[in-house]
Amino acid sequence: MSTVHSAEEMMTVAASRALAGRRTCFVGIGLPSLAANLARATCAPGIVLIYESGTIGSKPDRPPLSIGDGSLAETADTVVSSAEIFNYWLQPGRIDTGFLGAAQLDRYANLNTTVIGDYRRPKVRLPGAGGAPEIAASCQETIVIVRHTKRIFVDRIDFTTSVGHGDGPGARERLGLRGAGPVKVITDLGVLEPDPETRELVLVSAHPGTDPADAAAETGWPLRIAPDLATTDPPTPGELGALRALNS
Amino acid sequence: MAVLAALPEALASAVHDGDSVALEGFTHLIPHAAAHELIRQGRKELTLIRMTPDVIYDQLIGAGCASKLVFSWGGNPGVGSLHRFRDAVEHGWPRELSIEEHSHAGMVNRYVAGASGLPFAVLRGYAGTDLPEVTSSIAPITCPFTGERLTAVSALNPDVAIIHAQKADREGNVQLWGIVGAQKEAVLAAKCAVVTVEEVVDELTPVPGAILLPHWVVDWVCEVPGGAAPSYAAGYTERDNDFYVRWDAVSRDREAFGAWIAANITEAE
Numbered sequence: 001m002s003t004v005h006s007a008e009e010m011m012t013v014a015a016s017r018a019l020a021g022r023r024t025c026f027v028g029i030g031l032p033s034l035a036a037n038l039a040r041a042t043c044a045p046g047i048v049l050i051y052e053s054g055t056i057g058s059k060p061d062r063p064p065l066s067i068g069d070g071s072l073a074e075t076a077d078t079v080v081s082s083a084e085i086f087n088y089w090l091q092p093g094r095i096d097t098g099f100l101g102a103a104q105l106d107r108y109a110n111l112n113t114t115v116i117g118d119y120r121r122p123k124v125r126l127p128g129a130g131g132a133p134e135i136a137a138s139c140q141e142t143i144v145i146v147r148h149t150k151r152i153f154v155d156r157i158d159f160t161t162s163v164g165h166g167d168g169p170g171a172r173e174r175l176g177l178r179g180a181g182p183v184k185v186i187t188d189l190g191v192l193e194p195d196p197e198t199r200e201l202v203l204v205s206a207h208p209g210t211d212p213a214d215a216a217a218e219t220g221w222p223l224r225i226a227p228d229l230a231t232t233d234p235p236t237p238g239e240l241g242a243l244r245a246l247n248s
Numbered sequence: 249m250a251v252l253a254a255l256p257e258a259l260a261s262a263v264h265d266g267d268s269v270a271l272e273g274f275t276h277l278i279p280h281a282a283a284h285e286l287i288r289q290g291r292k293e294l295t296l297i298r299m300t301p302d303v304i305y306d307q308l309i310g311a312g313c314a315s316k317l318v319f320s321w322g323g324n325p326g327v328g329s330l331h332r333f334r335d336a337v338e339h340g341w342p343r344e345l346s347i348e349e350h351s352h353a354g355m356v357n358r359y360v361a362g363a364s365g366l367p368f369a370v371l372r373g374y375a376g377t378d379l380p381e382v383t384s385s386i387a388p389i390t391c392p393f394t395g396e397r398l399t400a401v402s403a404l405n406p407d408v409a410i411i412h413a414q415k416a417d418r419e420g421n422v423q424l425w426g427i428v429g430a431q432k433e434a435v436l437a438a439k440c441a442v443v444t445v446e447e448v449v450d451e452l453t454p455v456p457g458a459i460l461l462p463h464w465v466v467d468w469v470c471e472v473p474g475g476a477a478p479s480y481a482a483g484y485t486e487r488d489n490d491f492y493v494r495w496d497a498v499s500r501d502r503e504a505f506g507a508w509i510a511a512n513i514t515e516a517e
Contacts, residue, residue: 066325068275086353125337127323129351163376175376
């Protein structure tokens with residue numbers, strides 16, 4: 001096995017590590033699902049993965065193509081209806097971590113998965129909200145995983161599908177959102193966290209081989225870089241092996 | 249009372265131009281055969297309702313059967329965009345498509361309200377998002393007991409709900425299991441329910457976690473083995489993931505799409 005890792009692998013490994021110590025995770029499909037299943041294979045073996053198709057405690061051997069794949073239901077502790085998954089399990093705040101992606105994100109980690117351009121005649125019509133607005137509102141915390149490009153990291157998102165830290169300090173409390181909101185944004189260049197005071201995203205760790213200037217250049221607002229910027233630990237052979245086994 | 253019938257007869261009787269129709273299913277038990285029959289019958293001006301419009305709604309929209317879509321997530325699961333849906337919203341092709349857009353939690357609670365005989369449902373949702381600005385069936389509401397600000401969504405009562413299930417008996421009692429999505433709520437909310445099933449049996453045997461829809465809430469039952477393909481029916485068929493990947497290229501191009509519809513639906517033997 002090559003021990004040289006790609007930026008994509010670093011991103012997935014960093015995201016999986018963010019689930020260490022978490023008991024339950026509401027998982028979006030794609031990158032979040034891959035990272036969550038890597039966490040289950042490495043740092044969070046007992047974590048309960050919950051998919052919005054209603055499967056609770058899914059343990060797929062391979063990352064599913066879709067959230068409705070048979071493997072998610074067959075390996076689940078239980079399968080519940082759509083009404084139940086959103087009303088009984090997500091809404092009361094029972095789930096520790098929500099794991100989301102996005103097409104656009106702003107400095108307060110508000111997310112757009114609805115449209116690029118004007119809502120009524122969009123340049124790109126995206127799939128829409130799905131479970132994301134309530135995952136972002138009701139999980140105890142959320143983690144966002146996105147590629148770090150200027151197309152995604154924009155000054156103003158075209159549509160607010162899911163609320164992160166709103167317009168800054170106190171926004172979530174004013175809106176009555178009970179979860180803490182985004183605690184980490186993990187990209188292929190580094191890890192960002194909201195500033196405890198301003199709630200604006202700050203680059204706190206750069207992945208090995210990347211320069212914080214790369215992240216700044218791919219961010220559509222003047223990116224703040226933590227004075228004590230860390231370097232992310234590279235993937236261990238164990239993490240890389242587990243990730244490649246999932247993808248094989 | 250459920251009538252056992254052939255699919256073309258059931259849909260010709262149940263679905264009319266201009267109806268609101270929910271073909272429900274959450275990436276499992278998707279009623280592909282029924283959607284194809286609607287295209288074959290040339291239905292027009294439908295309001296299509298679904299939490300997760302996927303390939304069959306892409307086909308109905310691209311074939312010009314729909315004037316409105318009520319939904320919460322419109323994509324090809326695990327693959328990407330629905331290109332016929334995008335073409336309709338972005339360019340008005342083959343006709344303008346108006347949209348009424350929710351989150352999953354909002355949509356499912358609209359079905360719950362409809363099934364419960366209530367005009368609306370209440371949830372914690374949408375606060376701070378742009379969805380209430382663009383969707384008139386979302387409104388703020390104050391709890392009469394605590395004063396808390398919550399969100400109301402109006403009930404959904406489709407003219408027709410169409411679902412696929414594993415089994416029915418000869419009376420028309422329907423049994424489905426696995427990922428069951430919002431099918432029960434959609435059937436109970438709708439004025440008329442059509443169910444396609446993998447098989448009709450003399451007697452239903454209990455299955456853990458199964459939903460049973462009694463024959464007196466179902467209008468039509470049609471035996472259509474493989475009627476969910478390329479989606480799947482747990483216990484009967486596997487999901488054809490390759491089809492969903494291939495659909496991306498077919499649906500990107502208007503001509504390729506038209507040729508696919510002709511070859512597989514309207515001019516198929």
